[in-house]
Amino acid sequence: MAMKQGSSVLAPAPSFVMYEHIAKSLGMPFNGVQLNEDFSLDMSAMMAAIEEYNPAVIFLAYPNNPTANLFNDADLLAIINASKGVVVIDEAYQPFAGKTFLPRAKEFERLLVMRTVSKLGLAGLRLGFVVGHASLVEQLEKIRLPYNINVFTQMTASFAFKHIDVLNAQAVLICEQREVLLGQLSALNGVQVFPSKANFILFSLLDDSAQRVFDELKAVGVLIKKMADAEGLPPNTLRVTVGSKVENELFFSELKNILL
Numbered sequence: 001m002a003m004k005q006g007s008s009v010l011a012p013a014p015s016f017v018m019y020e021h022i023a024k025s026l027g028m029p030f031n032g033v034q035l036n037e038d039f040s041l042d043m044s045a046m047m048a049a050i051e052e053y054n055p056a057v058i059f060l061a062y063p064n065n066p067t068a069n070l071f072n073d074a075d076l077l078a079i080i081n082a083s084k085g086v087v088v089i090d091e092a093y094q095p096f097a098g099k100t101f102l103p104r105a106k107e108f109e110r111l112l113v114m115r116t117v118s119k120l121g122l123a124g125l126r127l128g129f130v131v132g133h134a135s136l137v138e139q140l141e142k143i144r145l146p147y148n149i150n151v152f153t154q155m156t157a158s159f160a161f162k163h164i165d166v167l168n169a170q171a172v173l174i175c176e177q178r179e180v181l182l183g184q185l186s187a188l189n190g191v192q193v194f195p196s197k198a199n200f201i202l203f204s205l206l207d208d209s210a211q212r213v214f215d216e217l218k219a220v221g222v223l224i225k226k227m228a229d230a231e232g233l234p235p236n237t238l239r240v241t242v243g244s245k246v247e248n249e250l251f252f253s254e255l256k257n258i259l260l
């Protein structure tokens, strides 16, 4: 695909890895701006990067993956106002966040709010959508491939949206379970737990090895994610997806045994 000379993509780091992968696969330079230690946006670094690179697209995951936090709304607005390119607020984890920029999507000519049905429990559909100002969506229409959403996906999605209350109720249960798990993990010695507004929890081991804990959990049939070092996260960081009550209880009791 031909790219306008000098177009680049910018996102905080760490964030969803696909922003960088896709930018690079399209031949666009990618710039990651390190988050603050508490995973908030480093606004002076963000503003300096916007000034320096003038990115064509900025991705802001809200809540962010893998850090699980929501960025500050005023910071997001400042970025939208400073950017000359498109700002995508990626609300993949919105069902668990209790907050959204969707009602504001049409206020800004350069803002797109992006959603997916994946985290609602329909990841197999491979369906996402964006909402934005008509003038911007019109431009996207020009490059959208014909028939890009197949009929089965369309039918399944419209059936799912008619029963959105079922999916929303499931998200509420996950949020309740998240709070239980956050409380349990916070009470463990040697574990630093980070706040979460997503359907996963990030935690660091202060005096143990993430690889050892990951391997031992896996050996008893519990698969979580070991975060790579040097990603702007503390060392020995793991990410667990909130599951059903039974799954979470199994995870937590196994973790407690392993850390003993």
Ligand SMILES: Cc1ncc(COP(=O)(O)O)c(C=O)c1O
Residues within 6 Å of the ligand: 016, 061, 064, 065, 090, 092, 093, 116, 117, 118, 123, 126, 127, 128
């Ligand atoms: C922040 C963020 N955005 C988007 C996605 C993509 O979801 P999907 O490709 O399943 O629609 C993910 C998936 O992990 C994500 O973490």
